[in-house]
Amino acid sequence: MPPRSTGLAGADAQDDFLRARRRLALSRLRRWLRREPGDIDHILPFDEVVTALGRLQERDTGLKVVPLDAIVGTVDRPKGFDRHFRPTTPHVRARWERIATAMRRGEEMPPVDLYKVGDVYFVRDGHHRVSVSRTLGLDVIEAHVVEVLTRVGAGSDLLRADLPLKSHERIFFERVPLPDHARGRVRPSDPWDFAVLAEAIEAWGWRWTQEHEQTMDRRELARRWYEEEYIPVVTMLRDADMLGDGSEADAYLRVGGERYRLLRTHAWNEDVLALLRAARRGS
Incomplete structure (x- = not known):
């Protein structure tokens, strides 16, 4: 459901950021109460994933419309956002709110840049745009996509804790x-x-x-x-x-x-x- 609008884009953007942070806090609380694995919401690091899966080659697939919930990783060092692109630190707030304000005003955003590995996507450029889009209730985002082919695949449920086991799978198919x-x-x-x-x-x-x-x-x-x-x-x-x-x-x-x-x-x-x-x- 899209968030409410008061007609004051800047004020609404501030509320959007606070709402995203509350969702993160509630998610962490639920995870703690359910004794779920600690890394279930950790953003996936691109380099570690492709190393575990075994990079073969890559190909530019051009502009695509990508489901936002399939974007779960980053090419940068994993900081600032969790797997669901909820902001994990107040340090991203200023830029986040500027983008949210612009999007609420209807300003056009450039496509984000993504890597695709198996069924999941990693952000090369556009972390804040992905985060704001998810918070505003959007389902898809326009992206320039480069697909990385690997020896073993990556499903949408891939976690960082799975990477050592994925390495075993990759080594098996090499042997x-x-x-x-x-x-x-x-x-x-x-x-x-x-x-x-x-x-x-x-x-x-x-x-x-x-x-x-x-x-x-x-x-x-x-x-x-x-x-x-x-x-x-x-x-x-x-x-x-x-x-x-x-x-x-x-x-x-x-x-x-x-x-x-x-x-x-x-x-x-x-x-x-x-x-x-x-x-x-x-x-």
Whole structure:
């Protein structure tokens, strides 16, 4: 809902700033009462995000109309605003109120400059304009957008605390460069398990090269493992009703670990599955 107007743009802008600050204070109080993570409202730092995700290239996409609630980060040092672009310090007040006054008077604002990474946007220039626009109840803003392509994606719920786990995901796909169509399917529920899965795949590749007496690069290894090992195994586990909770990758790691611990074999067949089911019933 747009804020009320008294017809005095300058006075209304002052009220807008104070209202934005009250919203921030109330949000912090609610978060404290609910014992929510401390960084849930922290603005995302662009450099840390693209480093964790693995920058590939960038492309200028020109002028776009961008949803304001998708803008959650900054290229600058994260100071002055939170993830929702509520002002976190009174030091931004003078400039903030000048822009709010101009916008209330109907003055045209230049487009902001944004980076797009996955589903989220980072401000290069225009922090105050984004903040004022959100406070005035706008849904979108005109922006000049440069899209940064990364090895792993960023969803709208990305938090700063997620970045170490995103790094594990990125390193996994560097070690195991799966085809694009396979990446969404090979995903452990716990991102820390990406490292365990990478080691299992590389061990599978070593056994394959010993058996066939030929080498292969990482891309071919990833493709062969997915087509010759992963798909047949998870199909067997599904048919045997052994997937359990979690993802297919969780089941592959869990049952594979049980198989080697109990049977000391790397084989997958009906006899192996029958022995594993019997071991479970007897435990």
